[in-house]
Amino acid sequence: MKTGVVIFPGSNCDQDMIYVVGKIMGQEVVELWHKDNDLQNCDVIILPGGFSYGDYLRSGAIARFSPIMEEVIKFANAGGIVFGVCNGFQVLCESHLLPGALLKNNNNKFICENVYIKSQTSNSILTNLVDLDKALKIPIAHGEGRFYCDDTTLKDLNNSSQILFRYCNKQGDINELSNPNGSIENIAGICNFNRNVFGMMPHPERAADEELFNTDGKSLFASLYSKVLA
Amino acid sequence: MENQTTLETAKKLGLLESEFDTIKTILNRVPNFTELSIYSVMWSEHCSYKNSIKWLKTLPKEGSRILAKAGEENAGLVDIGEGLACAFKIESHNHPSAVEPYQGAATGVGGINRDIFTMGARPIAQLNSLRFGNLDKEKNKWLLRGVVKGIGDYGNAFGIPTVGGEVFFDDCFNQNPLVNAMSVGIVKVGETISATSYGSGNLVFIVGSSTGKDGIHGATFASADITENSAEDLPAVQVGDPFQEKLLLEATLEVIKTGAVIGMQDMGAAGIICSTSEMSAKGKHGMNINLDLVPTRQKDMKPFEILLSESQERMLIVVEKGKEDLVKNVFDKWDLNCKQIGEVIEGDFLNFFSNGELVANVPADSLVLGGGAPVYEREYSEPEYFKKNQKFDINEIPIPNDLIDVAKNIISSLNISSKKWISNQYDSMVGTANMSSNNPSDAAIVNLKGTNRALALSVDCNSRYVYSNPEVGCAIAVAEAARNIVCSGGQPLAVTNCLNFGNPYNPEVYWQFVGAIKGMSNACTALETPVTGGNVSFYNQYTEGGETKPVFPTPTIGMLGILEDKSQQIPLSFQNDKDKIYILGDLIDDINSSEYVYSYHGLKNSPAPFFDIQQEIKLHKTISLLNSKNLISSCHDISDGGLFTTLCEMAFLKNFGFEIKYLPKIRIDSFLFGESQSRAVLAVSYEKESEFLTCIKNCNLSYQLLGDVKFDESIYIDDVNFGTISSYYNLYQNKIPHLMNS
Numbered sequence: 001m002k003t004g005v006v007i008f009p010g011s012n013c014d015q016d017m018i019y020v021v022g023k024i025m026g027q028e029v030v031e032l033w034h035k036d037n038d039l040q041n042c043d044v045i046i047l048p049g050g051f052s053y054g055d056y057l058r059s060g061a062i063a064r065f066s067p068i069m070e071e072v073i074k075f076a077n078a079g080g081i082v083f084g085v086c087n088g089f090q091v092l093c094e095s096h097l098l099p100g101a102l103l104k105n106n107n108n109k110f111i112c113e114n115v116y117i118k119s120q121t122s123n124s125i126l127t128n129l130v131d132l133d134k135a136l137k138i139p140i141a142h143g144e145g146r147f148y149c150d151d152t153t154l155k156d157l158n159n160s161s162q163i164l165f166r167y168c169n170k171q172g173d174i175n176e177l178s179n180p181n182g183s184i185e186n187i188a189g190i191c192n193f194n195r196n197v198f199g200m201m202p203h204p205e206r207a208a209d210e211e212l213f214n215t216d217g218k219s220l221f222a223s224l225y226s227k228v229l230a
Numbered sequence: 231m232e233n234q235t236t237l238e239t240a241k242k243l244g245l246l247e248s249e250f251d252t253i254k255t256i257l258n259r260v261p262n263f264t265e266l267s268i269y270s271v272m273w274s275e276h277c278s279y280k281n282s283i284k285w286l287k288t289l290p291k292e293g294s295r296i297l298a299k300a301g302e303e304n305a306g307l308v309d310i311g312e313g314l315a316c317a318f319k320i321e322s323h324n325h326p327s328a329v330e331p332y333q334g335a336a337t338g339v340g341g342i343n344r345d346i347f348t349m350g351a352r353p354i355a356q357l358n359s360l361r362f363g364n365l366d367k368e369k370n371k372w373l374l375r376g377v378v379k380g381i382g383d384y385g386n387a388f389g390i391p392t393v394g395g396e397v398f399f400d401d402c403f404n405q406n407p408l409v410n411a412m413s414v415g416i417v418k419v420g421e422t423i424s425a426t427s428y429g430s431g432n433l434v435f436i437v438g439s440s441t442g443k444d445g446i447h448g449a450t451f452a453s454a455d456i457t458e459n460s461a462e463d464l465p466a467v468q469v470g471d472p473f474q475e476k477l478l479l480e481a482t483l484e485v486i487k488t489g490a491v492i493g494m495q496d497m498g499a500a501g502i503i504c505s506t507s508e509m510s511a512k513g514k515h516g517m518n519i520n521l522d523l524v525p526t527r528q529k530d531m532k533p534f535e536i537l538l539s540e541s542q543e544r545m546l547i548v549v550e551k552g553k554e555d556l557v558k559n560v561f562d563k564w565d566l567n568c569k570q571i572g573e574v575i576e577g578d579f580l581n582f583f584s585n586g587e588l589v590a591n592v593p594a595d596s597l598v599l600g601g602g603a604p605v606y607e608r609e610y611s612e613p614e615y616f617k618k619n620q621k622f623d624i625n626e627i628p629i630p631n632d633l634i635d636v637a638k639n640i641i642s643s644l645n646i647s648s649k650k651w652i653s654n655q656y657d658s659m660v661g662t663a664n665m666s667s668n669n670p671s672d673a674a675i676v677n678l679k680g681t682n683r684a685l686a687l688s689v690d691c692n693s694r695y696v697y698s699n700p701e702v703g704c705a706i707a708v709a710e711a712a713r714n715i716v717c718s719g720g721q722p723l724a725v726t727n728c729l730n731f732g733n734p735y736n737p738e739v740y741w742q743f744v745g746a747i748k749g750m751s752n753a754c755t756a757l758e759t760p761v762t763g764g765n766v767s768f769y770n771q772y773t774e775g776g777e778t779k780p781v782f783p784t785p786t787i788g789m790l791g792i793l794e795d796k797s798q799q800i801p802l803s804f805q806n807d808k809d810k811i812y813i814l815g816d817l818i819d820d821i822n823s824s825e826y827v828y829s830y831h832g833l834k835n836s837p838a839p840f841f842d843i844q845q846e847i848k849l850h851k852t853i854s855l856l857n858s859k860n861l862i863s864s865c866h867d868i869s870d871g872g873l874f875t876t877l878c879e880m881a882f883l884k885n886f887g888f889e890i891k892y893l894p895k896i897r898i899d900s901f902l903f904g905e906s907q908s909r910a911v912l913a914v915s916y917e918k919e920s921e922f923l924t925c926i927k928n929c930n931l932s933y934q935l936l937g938d939v940k941f942d943e944s945i946y947i948d949d950v951n952f953g954t955i956s957s958y959y960n961l962y963q964n965k966i967p968h969l970m971n972s
Contacts, residue, residue: 012389054473
């Protein structure tokens with residue numbers, strides 16, 4: 001069981017992710033450099049947060065053309081598990097491994113704060129151990145995190161339970177006031193139709209260390225590794 | 231060589247006649263234009279500290295934990311135990327931010343981080359201290375929006391969390407905002423790199439971004455009065471690229487590991503000329519530099535433009551001859567320029583060549599602080615307003631009938647209200663080390679993963695106090711920074727400062743500067759927090775009715791502290807229903823320079839709040855002792871806004887209420903809103919109260935029981951219902967968003 005964390009030159013949550021996967025979850029984890037085209041036989045690929053190639057054009061727009069992403073796309077299309085967080089989610093959408101797009105937040109500002117999200121399905125490798133009734137406190141930190149897709153896609157996402165997380169308030173209510181960035185239907189994270197590619201804007205790796213007084217994000221990693229190992 | 235220059239040219243470049251004469255004496259000839267440009271930037275206040283160094287040298291800089299003293303390296307270096315050292319520094323970017331807030335602030339962040347990683351330390355936290363005019367003016371909203379977005383966009387992409395800061399508003403900052411950025415980095419003891427150059431035949435490399443025409447004469451610009459015409463100096467403002475900075479950070483830290491690096495310095499103010507001269511002077515060697523080899527953005531850049539360009543995200547590296555491939559490989563990996571532009575030579579001359587000609591030929595040492603750069607003693611005299619401040623008499627201030635109205639007024643005032651609109655635009659959690667995100671304390675607490683320790687960081691300065699009395703006000707800034715660290719469970723270690731003042735040639739401004747330095751010296755000595763360095767920014771001022779006035783003197787204190795046991799962090803928020811609320815420190819009838827007297831009563835002239843450094847030390851010792859016995863549930867110091875604000879801030883996070891008794895020893899407005907120093911509020915759990923009392927009785931410090939934390943969210947003071955905590959929270963939260971969206 002081996003996890004690879006992709007490092008683009010502008011990744012800045014790569015070490016945070018490696019810390020959680022390696023030190024907190026106790027998994028074997030390796031770094032995958034963006035110029036390489038070898039996934040080193042990893043079972044899980046994680047695309048971390050950051051600003052891949054500076055992201056001056058559009059978040060994640062250039063990353064999809066990198067050598068490592070060619071391999072990641074092949075891996076995902078062959079059923080491999082790929083998980084993107086924040087910028088990683090943006091890269092997965094730009095790479096068409098996930099539907100939809102992440103647009104500028106509706107307040108036109110970068111937002112960093114703790115928000116609450118609620119898992120929408122237990123039927124995924126990422127959420128199988130997550131309590132469906134619990135509002136998880138997980139931070140966001142993005143300028144372009146407003147999930148958007150066309151009506152047909154949205155219908156498909158709903159019909160096939162591909163919506164993994166929605167933004168909610170502390171009490172778990174999903175409404176307009178609990179939507180931090182204007183995402184369509186409060187969507188915070190999704191998976192693909194085949195349920196092997198996952199993306200979310202909130203940072204579960206920032207909510208997994210007891211020393212930071214919040215471990216609400218740990219259940220996602222626990223889910224991931226329990227299922228992959230099983 | 232180019233044509234000779236004249237006194238007129240020298241003056242245009244900001245040099246004095248006496249300085250032009252000195253240059254001629256040093257060179258034993260008349261300098262050419264390139265050389266004169268070199269001296270003008272190197273002898274600008276920004277690079278030479280010529281008008282401040284005499285006083286800066288009086289600051290205490292010795293300490294058992296100090297590994298690099300003030301002036302020795304790009305930033306101070308402090309031993310923080312377990313084999314680790316902390317490099318930290320604060321720097322201003324006021325003038326660029328006044329004309330181009332977005333780029334001005336962004337490049338301020340970039341510059342201060344480079345100061346840290348050029349030493350081999352990895353930045354792990356950033357803080358900032360900002361001053362703006364009132365937000366009823368569109369211009370000030372534009373400045374605030376631009377500065378915050380500039381800091382955010384740069385810091386967020388660079389990937390280092392912004393963990394703390396402070397913001398203060400006053401009309402005196404209407405034309406000249408202050409933007410001070412601090413960076414804090416970690417390095418293993420003994421693995422730092424020095425900004426030096428030696429070893430004849432070693433190679434000089436420029437790495438990172440290409441050199442463009444941005445920021446030429448930026449250091450001179452930063453050392454001139456800000457006027458309405460300053461926008462015409464826009465080319466003097468640099469442009470930032472955080473992605474390049476991120477690459478430069480990783481490549482720099484990687485290249486140090488190769489063992490090929492003799493010395494390294496970032497290029498900030500005064501660009502190539504500053505790095506070549508400072509490194510050469512330090513290593514007592516010279517350099518031959520071929521300016522044609524410098525990668526440039528534009529064609530046909532003149533030699534002086536290449537030398538003075540303040541293009542961002544560049545470093546100068548001196549590499550041991552024969553090991554250049556090791557260096558090139560690293561920069562290739564990160565797709566960054568890495569170009570050899572010269573070599574180290576014997577002697578101390580810097581020889582710059584262009585098109586095969588020697589275009590400048592100057593002794594390195596003559597350019598730098600501590601070498602040939604001029605040092606001036608400036609006159610100073612006490613201003614009129616200072617006497618007026620002393621005439622303030624509290625008995626002439628009527629006690630308002632409606633204290634609830636005052637309370638609401640204070641909580642929703644611009645300076646007291648929440649700064650979340652600002653801080654939420656900064657990534658405060660990247661790096662997964664911010665222990666304050668979910669458990670706020672008075673100082674920002676940063677986890678040192680893999681150790682038992684955490685850093686405690688604070689930036690503080692109440693500009694109004696310093697204006698009222700520079701010596702006391704600056705001592706309070708130091709004391710408050712230290713108090714924030716102690717109230718968070720930490721131990722204060724060392725200080726960096728950013729000294730923002732008006733024109734030093736104005737004796738009344740210089741009086742403020744001298745007073746501030748004296749106050750800082752006294753407080754830093756007493757609190758055993760040596761000054762490790764910092765930055766001076768003069769010429770901060772505004773014009774009103776045709777008259778030029780200095781901004782409030784603002785010696786921002788950035789303080790580093792440590793928690794040797796991170797589990798000893800003290801939260802500032804109330805934790806439990808029925809906890810007992812105590813006030814520590816003396817009750818004094820003092821509303822001097824408070825938000826209450828200044829904003830509510832509109833009285834601009836009063837002395838600084840009461841301050842006694844011995845009381846301050848006693849308070850710190852008491853809190854540290856109580857905390858070592860785990861007797862504190864939560865702790866928050868009493869500062870801007872006074873006791874009522876402190877209690878509200880403790881109650882907000884978990885939506886508690888509180889019920890307290892008025893202690894009639896002093897006026898009720900002093901009690902609730904006075905800002906007399908060296909005080910803190912503690913919450914103590916019911917079970918630990920008797921042990922707490924036994925302990926504090928021996929501490930020789932005044933303390934009083936105020937009341938209790940309440941589960942319901944009501945606020946009672948002497949049985950008067952002041953309303954709910956959530957009603958105050960709404961006032962507190964909505965002020966700035968409301969102003970910015972209107």
